Amino acid sequence: MEQLFQGGCHCCKVQFEFNGPLEMEVIQCICSICRMKQNHHVLIPQSKFKLLTSMEELSLYTFNTKQAKHYFCKTCGVQSFFYPRSNPNMVAVTIYCLQLPQNVKLTKVTQGLEQSIKTMVQP
DSSP, rough: EEEEEEEEOOOSSSSSEEEEEEEEEEEEEEEEHHHHOOOOEEEGGGGEEOOOOOGGGEEOOOOSSOSSEEEETTTTTTOOEEEEEEEETTEEEEEEGGOOOOOOOEEEEEHHHHHHHHHHOOO
8 A cells, every 4th residue: 555755855945745655664875975964765766756846946966976866955955865876766765854654664774775776676
């Protein structure tokens, strides 16, 4: 069963929504940038993610291979989601930027994002 999830940044200028399951794995990624930010994500197929805000409210940060697309609110600086390098068809949504319903079940997994994506897409 899927539920509509809504979220956004601290100042609420960046807003998004997606349909997702009531049970999700929260990834505590240990890549260089996520480790520094202590960012925890859930992975959502890009086709289910809907940005409700204009891209003009966002700043883009890339590094190294420039494949991952890290978007930040221009006003408050919060990164509420990004497009991972390992799978650009997914969106990594910061769990703390979501309005979570009481019936959602989250399981925390500590690993690199790339490893998690490879595990998810294996048949």
